[in-house]
Amino acid sequence: MIQFKHVHKAYKVGGREITALEPCDLQIPEGQIFGLIGHSGAGKSTLLRLINRLEEPTSGSILVKDQDITALDAAALRRFRQGVGMIFQHFNLLSSKTVADNVAMPLKLANELSKSQIRARVHQLLERVGLTDHAQKYPAQLSGGQKQRVGIARALSTNPSILLCDEATSALDPQTTGQVLQLLNEINRELNLTIVLITHEMDVIRRICDQVAVMDAGRIVEQGSVSEVFLHPQHPTTRRFVYEDEHLDEQEQLKRFAQITGCIIKLTFQGESTYSPLLGEVARHSGVDYSILNGRIDYIRDTPYGQLTLSLIGGNTAAALDAFRAADVMVEILRP
Amino acid sequence: MSSFFNNVDWYDIWLATLDTLMMLGGSMLFTVLFGLPLGVILFLTAPKQMFEQKALYGILSFFVNVLRSLPFIILLIVMIPLTLLITGTSLGVAGAIPPLVAGATPFFARLVETALREVDKGIIEATQAMGASTWQIITQALLPEARPGIIAASTVTAITLVSYTAMAGVVGAGGLGDLAIRFGYQRFQTDVMVVTVVLLLILVQLLQSLGDRLVIHFSRK
Numbered sequence: 399m400i401q402f403k404h405v406h407k408a409y410k411v412g413g414r415e416i417t418a419l420e421p422c423d424l425q426i427p428e429g430q431i432f433g434l435i436g437h438s439g440a441g442k443s444t445l446l447r448l449i450n451r452l453e454e455p456t457s458g459s460i461l462v463k464d465q466d467i468t469a470l471d472a473a474a475l476r477r478f479r480q481g482v483g484m485i486f487q488h489f490n491l492l493s494s495k496t497v498a499d500n501v502a503m504p505l506k507l508a509n510e511l512s513k514s515q516i517r518a519r520v521h522q523l524l525e526r527v528g529l530t531d532h533a534q535k536y537p538a539q540l541s542g543g544q545k546q547r548v549g550i551a552r553a554l555s556t557n558p559s560i561l562l563c564d565e566a567t568s569a570l571d572p573q574t575t576g577q578v579l580q581l582l583n584e585i586n587r588e589l590n591l592t593i594v595l596i597t598h599e600m601d602v603i604r605r606i607c608d609q610v611a612v613m614d615a616g617r618i619v620e621q622g623s624v625s626e627v628f629l630h631p632q633h634p635t636t637r638r639f640v641y642e643d644e645h646l647d648e649q650e651q652l653k654r655f656a657q658i659t660g661c662i663i664k665l666t667f668q669g670e671s672t673y674s675p676l677l678g679e680v681a682r683h684s685g686v687d688y689s690i691l692n693g694r695i696d697y698i699r700d701t702p703y704g705q706l707t708l709s710l711i712g713g714n715t716a717a718a719l720d721a722f723r724a725a726d727v728m729v730e731i732l733r734p
Numbered sequence: 735m736s737s738f739f740n741n742v743d744w745y746d747i748w749l750a751t752l753d754t755l756m757m758l759g760g761s762m763l764f765t766v767l768f769g770l771p772l773g774v775i776l777f778l779t780a781p782k783q784m785f786e787q788k789a790l791y792g793i794l795s796f797f798v799n800v801l802r803s804l805p806f807i808i809l810l811i812v813m814i815p816l817t818l819l820i821t822g823t824s825l826g827v828a829g830a831i832p833p834l835v836a837g838a839t840p841f842f843a844r845l846v847e848t849a850l851r852e853v854d855k856g857i858i859e860a861t862q863a864m865g866a867s868t869w870q871i872i873t874q875a876l877l878p879e880a881r882p883g884i885i886a887a888s889t890v891t892a893i894t895l896v897s898y899t900a901m902a903g904v905v906g907a908g909g910l911g912d913l914a915i916r917f918g919y920q921r922f923q924t925d926v927m928v929v930t931v932v933l934l935l936i937l938v939q940l941l942q943s944l945g946d947r948l949v950i951h952f953s954r955k
């Protein structure tokens with residue numbers, strides 16, 4: 399769907415070149431929600447804005463549906479952009495236009511539908527995002543969550559196949575964030591829309607993304623399915639994000655382990671096994687005693703998962719580990 | 735009371751008021767006609783803007799600064815040959831409009847440029863991302879978003895023009911300023927002076943409150 403081939407981006411600042419994106423190869427499959435996470439200045443916005451050519455790549459090519467968009471002329475680029483929606487952290491709605499006129503704007507610019515067709519489409523979109531009552535209000539009269547829903551309706555008006563979200567929920571409170579994420583999740587399913595989403599919260603990735611790329615200093619340092627990256631983070635940056643999400647401090651945890659006896663393991667359950675009564679069963683059969691040091695049961699998009707950190711004392715540790723593995727539970731030995 | 739106003743010829747006052755209004759209306763029309771596009775071009779070609787053009791911006795900016803730094807009274811005199819060329823006369827309402835426009839356009843253009851700079855860059859970007867052409871960005875996003883600022887700029891410009899028309903009276907433009915100078919100043923007819931000043935004051939007040947009302951009406955923030 400979206401393919402980066404050795405895309406490199408450098409900005410010229412006062413004669414000096416600043417690399418914002420190291421040569422990068424990337425594939426974003428159709429219909430997925432693709433998350434980009436990284437610290438401030440990592441190059442997330444740069445990467446995202448290359449997709450609709452708000453930024454021009456310094457070198458490399460970007461293919462969208464097998465079309466090299468870096469080769470488009472001005473008119474073709476405008477047509478291409480009509481097929482790519484975008485939403486922003488600060489919404490970027492026109493304060494001089496009503497909600498309905500904001501949503502109608504891309505349609506008016508495209509100039510393909512009649513006035514009555516536009517009106518019908520705007521009504522349909524406002525209904526979809528639950529804002530029909532606010533059609534004639536101005537953005538200043540809306541809450542943040544409502545503004546972002548106007549932004550989403552506006553971005554969807556031309557029936558795009560791609561939606562780009564640059565920190566779409568960063569300016570919202572947790573509850574409103576949840577609602578906006580829910581809406582993005584639904585439209586991704588309903589419209590088979592490919593969504594590329596920037597965030598610096600692992601929680602957002604975990605809740606709605608299929609795949610994730612972790613960025614650090616202009617590089618993609620880790621990439622894969624969310625469950626893979628989230629449950630088994632490799633790169634230090636990724637680990638930091640995951641631990642942040644779990645409100646854990648890696649160093650702190652290691653210090654605590656030093657005072658605990660026994661074999662310390664981390665179990666990862668996914669899908670069905672999450673709710674099975676495995677722990678007691680294994681303990682009975684292998685004769686180990688366990689204490690739970692840490693634990694969490696949650697969802698990755700719609701799949702439940704659980705992670706438990708245990709210390710095993712006595713009994714047959716090896717047999718216990720085998721039993722866990724046999725039940726499709728991923729076992730990591732943190733300290734033998 | 736009537737003895738205080740015994741130099742005042744109300745019919746003359748009426749004619750002079752009409753002249754002032756015509757000068758104001760005519761010069762305001764052309765000022766907006768030339769100043770708005772000039773302001774947009776200044777904005778677009780300025781450093782770090784959409785169509786950064788260092789040379790063009792430099793030239794326009796210099797030209798605007800020169801016209802703005804020239805005292806209006808000097809501009810009035812310097813402009814006489816050019817005015818003759820354009821209108822065939824350097825006197826009366828027609829003779830006053832070219833120097834008024836020349837004096838107010840650069841001023842208005844700068845104010846428009848400033849108003850456009852106030853528009854959130856994110857909005858321009860969002861409009862670009864929708865696939866808008868440059869013309870569409872200007873007409874559908876920039877100008878509507880800057881409308882309150884441009885109205886405020888027009889108000890300030892119109893009021894400046896009122897004071898310019900009074901000055902234009904010096905070189906035979908007619909209007910209230912002319913009356914004030916010829917009768918009030920040169921013949922010491924204080925009553926005429928007072929009446930013209932009060933009328934100018936009322937005009938300025940009206941313009942200001944109209945402008946303020948429009949700004950409030952179009953500000954949706």
Ligand SMILES: Nc1ncnc2c1ncn2[C@@H]1O[C@H](COP(=O)(O)OP(=O)(O)OP(=O)(O)O)[C@@H](O)[C@H]1O
Nearest residue numbers: 409411416418436437438439440441442443444445
């Ligand atoms: N227009 C620009 N001119 C010069 N440098 C830029 C420009 N835009 C971005 N940069 C630089 O490129 C790097 C990447 O910026 P980018 O905006 O992509 O980061 P980001 O990951 O989106 O960060 P944030 O989370 O703060 O939004 C930064 O070092 C930034 O300073």
Ligand SMILES: [Mg+2]
Nearest residue numbers: 442443444564
């Ligand atoms: Mg960013």
